[in-house]
Amino acid sequence: MKAWTWRPISDVSVAALNRAARRLPTWVVYLLGALPGPVVFYQGLTGGLGPEPIKALEHALGLYALQFLLAGLAISPLRRLAGLNLIRFRRALGLLAFYYVSLHLLVWLLLDVQVPAAIWADLVKRPYITVGMAGFLLLLPLALTSNSFSIRRLGRRWRQLHRAVYAAVLLGALHFVMLRKGLQIEPLIYFSLAVGLLALRLPLPRVCRKAE
Template sequence: MITDRVNQIARRVPNWLVYILGISPAGWFLYLGLTGGLGAEPIKSLEHELGEFALKLLIAGLCITPLRKHLGVNLIKFRRAIGVLAFTYVFSHLLVWLVLDVQIVSQIWADILKRPYITVGMVGFVLMIPLVVTSNNLSVRKLGVRWRKLHKLTYGIAFVGALHFVMVAKGIQIEPISYMLVVIGLLALRVPKKTLPLQR
């Protein structure tokens, strides 16, 4: 079966390869920025590309459980790598905004407080910190069941990330709304179905 073949291939793929492939686009975006390939506003474009790719990785992470549950495709071994990469891109997105875009410390704090889309983005970033800190085997052993509960923050983070993208767009645009709908759909798949009582 195709599913068995996919699972066999996945088992042979080392996690380090996922990290290399996952971080490669960041280098490409940086190259485009330095060579004029990101248009007239390279800093804004770099900021956008990094943020959008982070959202794609969050969505990829949300896909893993439904793929296993509904299609039998087991990519669970890559979930940690995808999560760490998503945080890396979010952090890079934030750094570009802080260091290259705003630059003025007082303005940064003012923007966080006064601009809702930035406030939402910062909430998502802060929520990711405990997840990346506990993305190791020691934390899994120490926290036990609490680790699983903690990492359910991923659902909220993905939603907040999609909301941030919609708010940044400032108006009805197909791309950010499409991301939001995908995230909502993937979250809806996780809602437990109520079983109807048997009729006698």
């Protein structure tokens, strides 16, 4: 009896994609992933983000961060369920997510709030900011230990530490939902994706099929 594995695309296509992924240098992922940051800043400086450029800039950077977090979270389910192996890019996706979270936070601190005394007031009075800050604080040690030295130094504890990314993704998606007034479709889609990707990481029952 064989364990059933879902294959949304043919094995030939998966093999071709895996070969292409092995040939793609990781620095290309870093470069292409980081480019939208300067682009959206340029749009803000040149009036391309509408009448409220700071809010639009915050939103764009936060959305990029959430998208990279979800992309990183999708890697293990894709390998397990579809056979697509993108594991070598997971560190890059995680660091790119932290890059955008940091830019998102800096824009809020330096361009939006500006007054240091107001920062604590916002953290206390606005739950969505508290949730977002909690997500950032969870990601901080993960970014600092996303290197070969830390992996060797921490051993098994490294994996345990980096499981905090699951909570960080949920907090990021929840931050997005709470940020928008009322129940809007876009934030709910992202939150559902976060929950769904986490659910896919749960152990699946072994569904057997008849041996051919």
